Every structure is written in C-alpha cells, then in structure tokens.
Amino acid sequence: MAEQPRVLRETFxxxxxxxxxxxxxxxxxxxxxxxxxxxxxDHAAVYARYLIELATGLPVSIAPPSLYTRYRAAPxxxxxxxxxxxxxxxTPEIVQTLRALAERGARAVAVTNAADSALxxxxxxxxxxxxxxxxxxxxxxxxxxxxxxxxxxxxxxxAVPWSTADERRAVDAVEVALSDEHAVxxxxxxALAADVVTYLGRGFGYATALEGALxxxxxxxxxxxxxxxxxxxxxxxxxxGPRTHVVACAAPGPALADVVxxxxxxxxxxxxxxxxxxxxxxxxxxxxxxxxxxxxEPLTVLxxxxxxxxxxxxxxxxxxxxxxxxxxxxxxxxxx
Amino acid sequence: MAEQPRVLRETFxxxxxxxxxxxxxxxxxxxxxxxxxxxxxDHAAVYARYLIELATGLPVSIAPPSLYTRYRAAPxxxxxxxxxxxxxxxTPEIVQTLRALAERGARAVAVTNAADSALxxxxxxxxxxxxxxxxxxxxxxxxxxxxxxxxxxxxxxxAVPWSTADERRAVDAVEVALSDEHAVxxxxxxALAADVVTYLGRGFGYATALEGALxxxxxxxxxxxxxxxxxxxxxxxxxxGPRTHVVACAAPGPALADVVxxxxxxxxxxxxxxxxxxxxxxxxxxxxxxxxxxxxEPLTVLxxxxxxxxxxxxxxxxxxxxxxxxxxxxxxxxxx
Numbered sequence: 001m002a003e004q005p006r007v008l009r010e011t012f013x014x015x016x017x018x019x020x021x022x023x024x025x026x027x028x029x030x031x032x033x034x035x036x037x038x039x040x041x042d043h044a045a046v047y048a049r050y051l052i053e054l055a056t057g058l059p060v061s062i063a064p065p066s067l068y069t070r071y072r073a074a075p076x077x078x079x080x081x082x083x084x085x086x087x088x089x090x091t092p093e094i095v096q097t098l099r100a101l102a103e104r105g106a107r108a109v110a111v112t113n114a115a116d117s118a119l120x121x122x123x124x125x126x127x128x129x130x131x132x133x134x135x136x137x138x139x140x141x142x143x144x145x146x147x148x149x150x151x152x153x154x155x156x157x158x159a160v161p162w163s164t165a166d167e168r169r170a171v172d173a174v175e176v177a178l179s180d181e182h183a184v185x186x187x188x189x190x191a192l193a194a195d196v197v198t199y200l201g202r203g204f205g206y207a208t209a210l211e212g213a214l215x216x217x218x219x220x221x222x223x224x225x226x227x228x229x230x231x232x233x234x235x236x237x238x239x240x241g242p243r244t245h246v247v248a249c250a251a252p253g254p255a256l257a258d259v260v261x262x263x264x265x266x267x268x269x270x271x272x273x274x275x276x277x278x279x280x281x282x283x284x285x286x287x288x289x290x291x292x293x294x295x296x297e298p299l300t301v302l303x304x305x306x307x308x309x310x311x312x313x314x315x316x317x318x319x320x321x322x323x324x325x326x327x328x329x330x331x332x333x334x335x336x
Numbered sequence: 337m338a339e340q341p342r343v344l345r346e347t348f349x350x351x352x353x354x355x356x357x358x359x360x361x362x363x364x365x366x367x368x369x370x371x372x373x374x375x376x377x378d379h380a381a382v383y384a385r386y387l388i389e390l391a392t393g394l395p396v397s398i399a400p401p402s403l404y405t406r407y408r409a410a411p412x413x414x415x416x417x418x419x420x421x422x423x424x425x426x427t428p429e430i431v432q433t434l435r436a437l438a439e440r441g442a443r444a445v446a447v448t449n450a451a452d453s454a455l456x457x458x459x460x461x462x463x464x465x466x467x468x469x470x471x472x473x474x475x476x477x478x479x480x481x482x483x484x485x486x487x488x489x490x491x492x493x494x495a496v497p498w499s500t501a502d503e504r505r506a507v508d509a510v511e512v513a514l515s516d517e518h519a520v521x522x523x524x525x526x527a528l529a530a531d532v533v534t535y536l537g538r539g540f541g542y543a544t545a546l547e548g549a550l551x552x553x554x555x556x557x558x559x560x561x562x563x564x565x566x567x568x569x570x571x572x573x574x575x576x577g578p579r580t581h582v583v584a585c586a587a588p589g590p591a592l593a594d595v596v597x598x599x600x601x602x603x604x605x606x607x608x609x610x611x612x613x614x615x616x617x618x619x620x621x622x623x624x625x626x627x628x629x630x631x632x633e634p635l636t637v638l639x640x641x642x643x644x645x646x647x648x649x650x651x652x653x654x655x656x657x658x659x660x661x662x663x664x665x666x667x668x669x670x671x672x
Contacts, residue, residue, distance in 0.1 A: 031367060032411075034395065039570040050403055059370065059411040061397030065566065066539050067386055070590040075368075075395040093566060195531070196559045203402050218574045223532045223559055230401065230429060234375040238554045254406040 001140045001309055005175045007131050008302065011148040012167045018127055019156045027107050027125050028157060031079030032059045034106060036097045040139050040211060041085035044111075044146035047207035048083070051150055051298055055158030065093045068100040075104055082106035083153070087131070087142040089117025098122045111149045113142060127152060140309045143211050144174070144302055151298070162296040170299040173292035177303045181310055187247075187274055187289055188314035191216060191224075194245035194272065199226040199308070202258050205249035208276075208301045212247060212308030219316040219323045229255075229262035242270040247311070249304055250277035253297035259283075276307050337476045337645055341511045343467050344638065347484040348503045354463055355492045363443050363461050364493060367415030368395045370442060372433045376475050376547060377421035380447075380482035383543035384419070387486055387634055391494030401429045404436040411440055418442035419489070423467070423478040425453025434458045447485045449478060463488060476645045479547050480510070480638050487634070498632040506635040509628035513639045517646055523583075523610055523625055524650035527552060527560075530581035530608065535562040535644070538594050541585035544612075544637045548583060548644030555652040555659045565591075565598035578606040583647070585640055586613035589633035595619075612643050 022028065033052050035045040045062050053060040063082075067073045084098035089112035099122050102108040110123035113131045120126045129145040151167075154160050191197050197216055201209030206228045213226035227236060240246070248263045250256060260283050267273050267286075275283045278300055279293040289311075291303035316323035358364065369388050371381040381398050389396040399418075403409045420434035425448035435458045438444040446459035449467045456462045465481040487503075490496050527533050533552055537545030542564045549562035563572060576582070584599045586592060596619050603609050603622075611619045614636055615629040625647075627639035652659035 032395070032397075034397075038567060042567070049400060050407065050409075053403060053409045053411055054407055057409075057411055059368070059397060059413060059416070061368075061370075061395060064385060064542075064564070066542075066564070066591055066594075067389060070539060070594070071386065071390060072590075073386075073389045073393075075389055075393055077395060080395070203406060206400075214571050218571050221574050221577070223561075223575050225559075225561060228400070228402070231374060231378070235550050235554045238557050239559050241557070254408075255402055258402075258406070 001313065002178055003132070004141050004144050004178070004306065005171050007129065007141050007145045008148050008171045008174060010130050011145050011152065014127065015152045015155055018152050021125055022156050025124055027081065027109070029056060029058050029079070029081040032061065034061050034063050034077070034080055034082045034101060035085065036063045036065060036082065036094055036101065037085035038091060038094060040143040040214060041087060041146055043207050043211040043214065044085055044143055044150060046210060047147050047204060047301070048150040050204055051154045051160070055154035055160050057158065063097060063101065065097040068097045069093050077101060077104040077106040080106040081109060083109045083111060084119050084123065085111040085146055086119050087113045087139050089114035089119035095119050095122060109153070111146055144305055147302060162299055166296055166299055170295055170302050173295060173303040174306050177291050177306045181314065183289060184307065184310040184314050188311050188318055190272060190274065191222065191245050191311060191315050192220070192319055195223065195243035196239065197222055197224040197245045197247065198240065199224065199247045199249070200229050200232060200259060200262055201249035201251070202229045202255035203251065203253060204298050204301050205251035205255065205259065205304070208249045208305050208308065211305055212311065215309055215312035216315060219312045220319050220321055229258050233262055233265060237265065240266045240269045240271045244271040246271045246273045247308070248273060248275050248283070250275050250281055250283055251297050251300050251304065252278060252281055276304050337649065338514055339468070340477050340480050340514070340642065341507050343465065343477050343481045344484050344507045344510060346466050347481050347488065350463065351488045351491055354461070354488050357461055358492050361460055363417065363445070365392060365394050365415070365417040368397065370397050370399050370413070370416055370418045370437060371421065372399045372401060372418065372430055372437065373421035374427060374430060376479040376550060377423060377482055379543050379547040379550065380421055380479055380486060382546060383483050383540060383637070384486040386540055387490045387496070388493070391490035391496055393494065399433060399437065401433040404433045405429050413437060413440040413442040416442040417445060419445045419447060420455050420459065421447040421482055422455050423449045423475050425450035425455035431455050431458060445489070447482055480641055483638060498635055502632055502635055506631055506638050509631060509639040510642050513627050513642045517650065519625060520643065520646040520650050524647050524654055526608060526610065527558065527581050527647060527651050528556070528655055531559065531579040532575065533558055533560040533581045533583065534576065535560065535583045535585065536565050536568060536595060536598055537585035537587070538565045538591035539587065539589060540634050540637050541587035541591065541595065541640070544585045544641050544644065547641055548647065551645055551648035552651060555648045556655050556657055565594050569598055569601060573601065576602045576605045576607045580607040582607045582609045583644070584609060584611050584619070586611050586617055586619055587633050587636050587640065588614060588617055612640050
C-alpha cells in the first residue's frame with residue numbers, strides 16, 4: 001500500500017511511451033471502447049467508463065464476461081478498442097473475453113501488472129502497471145495504478161481535464177494521506193460496530209465507493225456494499241437505519257450535490273455517516289476524513305481511495321484479521 | 337402481482353405491432369444498442385444486454401445516467417438505438433438521458449407503462465407495457481413485462497431462441513407459480529432469520545438475482561444483495577458465513593455449472609442455501625423452490641422471478657410490514 005506514490009509516478013510517466021506505441025500501431029478507437037475486468041479492476045473500469053467517454057467522445061461499455069465465455073456472443077466490433085484489466089493478467093475468463101472481443105474485430109489493450117502474462121499476450125498494446133508483486137490478496141496498488149493507466153490511455157486518445165503538474169500533486173496527496181493514518185482509527189472502529197457499511201458515491205466517486213466497500217469486505221468479512229447514490233435512493237435505501245454506517249465519497253464536481261442529498265436522506269433514517277472529501281468540502285457539520293484540496297475531480301479519487309484502503313486495513317487490524325490473507329480468498333479467480 | 341399472466345400475454349402479443357412500427361420508421365440498430373434505466377428496470381436492462389446482443393450480433397451497453405445529466409458526455413451515436421426503460425416514464429434523469437443519447441444520433445425507444453409519459457414523448461417507438469396502475473411501490477409486473485418487451489424487441493431486430501408456443505408456456509408457468517404460494521412460506525421465514533440475504537445468478541439468472549434482492553430489500557428492509565457468481569467468488573464471498581442466507585438462481589443453460597460451484601463454495605463456509613430452479617434441475621440435495629420444467633433459459637427467468645417476488649411478499653407479511661408502501665420509498669426518483 002505504501003508503494004503507491006512510486007507506482008503512480010511510474011504509471012503516469014508512461015504517457016509518452018504508450019502514446020508512441022499506439023501511434024505506431026494505429027491503435028485508436030473509432031466507434032467505441034469496451035472494457036473487461038473483475039473485482040478491483042472492474043471498479044477501475046467504472047472509472048474508465050466516465051473518463052474515456054468524456055475524453056474521446058465515443059461510447060464506452062463494460063462487457064459481462066459470461067456473455068462471451070458461456071453464451072458465445074459474437075458482436076461486430078470493427079472500429080472498437082477492447083481493454084482488459086487484470087492485476088495478475090491470469091484470470092482465465094478475462095483473458096478469454098479479451099480474446100473473443102479481438103476475434104470480433106476489436107483492437108486489444110491490456111492493463112496489467114504482469115507484462116508476460118496470458119492477458120498481455122492477447123493484446124497489441126500493454127500498459128504495464130509495474131506494481132511489483134502484490135503480496136496481499138486484496139490488491140491496493142493495482143486499483144490506483146489502473147486508474148492512472150486509464151488516465152494515460154484517455155490522454156493518448158483524447159483530452160483529459162488535468163495537467164502533468166496536477167498528476168504530481170495527486171501523487172503528493174496520496175503520500176500525505178498515507179503518512180496520516182491516525183485520522184482513520186476512529187472511522188475504522190465505527191465501521192466495525194455497524195451491521196452493514198454502505199459506501200456511496202456518484203460519477204468518479206462511485207468507482208471509489210465500490211472499491212472502498214470491496215476492500216473492507218475482503219479484509220474484514222463485514223457486509224460492506226457500494227452504490228451510486230441515485231440507484232441507492234431508488235430502492236436499496238430501504239435497508240438503511242441506525243445499524244447502518246454510511247461512508248460517502250464527496251468528490252468535488254457536478255455530482256457532489258447528489259451525494260450531499262443522499263447523505264441527508266440516510267442521516268434522516270438514523271444511519272451513521274462519514275464523509276471522505278478534499279479539505280474545504282464540507283457536508284453540513286458531518287465528520288470528515290480529508291485529503292488535499294484543489295485537485296481536478298478525476299485525480300482527487302486517488303487519495304480518496306487511499307483513505308478507504310486505510311479504513312479497511314485498520315478495521316482488519318482492530319478486528320485481528322490478517323489483512324494480507326483474509327477468509328481464504330485466492331488471488332486468481334479460476335472460472336475458466 | 338397476480339396480474340402478470342395477463343400483462344405478459346399482452347406484451348408478448350405486441351410483436352407484430354412493434355415489428356411493423358420499427359419497419360415503417362426504419363428503426364433498426366446498425367452499430368450498437370444502449371440501455372438506460374434504474375432499479376427494477378435496470379435489472380431488465382441487464383437481461384437485455386444478454387438477449388439483445390445474442391439476438392442481433394451488435395454490442396449492447398448500459399449507460400450510467402450521470403455521465404449525461406451531470407458530466408455532459410456527448411458521444412457519437414450514429415447507427416445506435418437507445419432504449420429507455422421506466423415503469424412510470426417520469427423519472428426525470430432517465431428522460432433526460434434518453435434525450436441526450438437521441439441528440440447524439442441514437443434512435444430512441446421507450447419501454448414504459450405510461451404511453452403518454454415524458455419518456456414516451458422522447459421516443460420514436462414506444463413499447464407499452466399496459467400493466468395498468470402499479471399500486472405497490474415495489475414494481476412486480478413491470479420487471480417481468482419489461483423482460484417480455486425486451487424479448488419482443490430482440491425478436492424484431494434478430495433471432496430469439498424460442499417460439500410463440502414457448503411464450504405461452506412461459507405465461508402458464510408464471511400462472512402455476514402464482515397459484516402455489518404455500519411452497520414459499522418456509523423460504524420467506526428462513527430469509528427473515530438471516531443477517532444478510534445474498535442472491536446469486538449468472539447470465540440470464542443474474543438479472544433475476546438482482547431483482548429478487550431488490551424486492552426483498554424494498555419490501556422488508558433486510559440487507560439483501562445480488563451478485564453474478566464469478567464477481568461474488570472473486571471477493572465479496574469474504575462476508576459469507578452461517579448468518580448468510582444464499583438464494584441461487586439455477587437457470588438451466590451454459591452458466592448453470594458456475595452457479596452450482598458457487599453454491600458449494602458458500603455452503604462450505606456455513607451459509608444456508610436455497611435453490612430456485614425448474615423442476616428436474618437439482619443442485620445436490622439442496623432445498624429447491626421449483627418452477628415448470630422445459631422452458632428455454634431466457635423465458636425460465638419469468639416464473640423464477642415470480643418465485644422471488646413471492647419470497648419478498650411473504651417475508652414482508654411475516655415481518656408485518658405493509659409491502660405496498662414500505663419504508664417511505666417514493667415511486668419516482670426525483671434526481672433531476
């Protein structure tokens with residue numbers, strides 16, 4: 001987890017190399033982009049759906065692997081780019097799906113931590129995350145590095161709303177968050193005391209909410225769940241009450257007001273609430289876990305995600321779970 | 337809920353009318369299909385992603401509304417068809433998103449229970465679900481009617497793996513399930529006794545799992561959740577234990593073996609399990625709530641969904657909740 005600043009710097013630093021490779025290959029989406037991933041990488045795909053569609057002006061979709069591996073769908077994908085994301089590059093179903101999409105005409109890109117993996121071999125272009133070995137089962141570096149890699153691809157194929165100076169400041173913000181674990185302790189304790197921990201976000205912060213929930217669930221076995229606020233208020237909020245702990249990702253941007261309204265709604269039902277937000281973003285008088293202020297929204301989610309990783313890690317330590325190998329989880333999903 | 341056989345018959349009966357309208361309008365997807373929906377309608381969109389991609393050989397994606405209403409994405413959608421699904425046809429954000437997609441070149445279709453609604457006015461072609469008024473907040477008819485409407489559209493634009501005789505048999509199976517509530521009582525009691533109720537499926541059964549979880553959650557306030565089995569085993573299974581009740585949708589088809597493997601995995605962690613399946617599909621010696629045998633997989637999910645509606649309804653009655661207006665939920669999500 002502590003290696004994220006180095007990994008992020010290296011991944012952001014690949015923009016020129018990736019750009020030159022994509023140009024040499026003529027690897028540019030013309031019709032659309034389709035993403036395939038699972039777990040934390042799937043949350044990076046949720047982030048990518050927003051960023052790449054905004055950057056390129058082309059529709060972005062997330063493929064359900066079973067549609068290709070089990071039902072043998074064979075859509076026409078000329079002009080499409082397919083991006084497979086997998087930390088290990090070994091999850092068989094992700095490899096098979098990327099191959100199936102390429103066989104139908106999509107140009108294949110792999111975002112992986114293993115440049116010699118099966119996934120990388122299916123791809124024309126590989127964005128190597130260079131995280132080194134992920135010792136812990138719940139990947140932490142991989143999600144943030146995948147987000148940075150998605151930023152690189154979006155910048156290669158379109159326009160991103162930030163500068164390279166902003167990227168450096170985002171890495172600094174990650175470093176600051178990592179150096180200040182103390183602020184997280186009471187939050188972790190409150191999460192452990194709840195029956196259900198619900199992570200809410202919208203837009204770029206939705207990816208962070210999903211990732212925060214998965215990390216807490218993987219590391220502690222708590223019933224943690226992530227929702228987009230609009231979906232949540234449409235029905236699942238029915239389960240919210242005094243035994244619910246809500247963690248809201250209040251990224252500054254056009255969806256912030258929706259997140260604030262959702263926090264008010266769950267608080268009115270008696271739920272406990274915690275806000276994760278940049279300094280200066282206040283949601284009423286509510287307890288807030290902060291990150292550095294002033295970053296563009298798509299980069300703010302990097303230190304915000306680190307905050308949620310810290311919550312999961314400290315909760316696991318307080319609950320006396322070994323966070324590196326919890327609950328018999330295996331690193332590679334072996335659905336073929 | 338009891339009106340579903342009539343509603344399904346009428347919706348399936350619209351195939352010729354919808355086909356003629358689509359032909360007259362030249363409303364046929366050439367590049368892809370994009371779906372926009374929320375709640376139960378979003379679960380029908382999950383079903384549509386499988387069925388329409390298989391039927392048409394074109395990529396199908398599900399749009400995140402905030403990308404259009406908050407972030408103002410403007411992707412190029414020439415050759416696309418956009419399908420908005422909404423029971424009331426009034427949810428402002430779904431209406432706005434369908435309009436945004438149409439402004440970018442997509443031809444707009446509405447699947448709604450209100451042919452004079454705002455959503456219908458944005459569309460060139462309306463598939464009217466003709467459910468009549470949904471009195472209860474948790475829509476039941478709407479999901480199954482939307483699934484039938486998706487079947488109609490898939491048949492108009494491509495080839496579906498069933499005959500009209502199969503459609504009649506599917507409606508009969510819904511009727512049989514509705515007439516046999518007794519089998520559900522003990523299942524509802526077991527769900528109420530759990531801390532978390534986890535619904536699992538894959539492929540077409542994944543949509544049913546999502547819908548079953550939402551209905552139980554809306555009607556009882558229980559912490560119910562739905563997962564695709566491959567995603568679930570990759571991480572969220574960490575929370576499964578003796579206080580978890582798992583309901584597995586064992587639709588016969590190419591994903592059945594994955595569902596069976598997931599049931600074995602959660603049972604090994606001490607979770608209680610219940611199978612919903614056609615007669616003759618056995619998952620070990622496990623307790624099974626059955627529907628009629630012999631239907632093609634995409635139609636089997638109709639009576640299977642009715643079984644899960646019954647579980648939610650009987651659980652609500654046993655818990656003394658008014659299932660029609662639980663927990664202050666409003667019918668229309670008012671995110672603008």
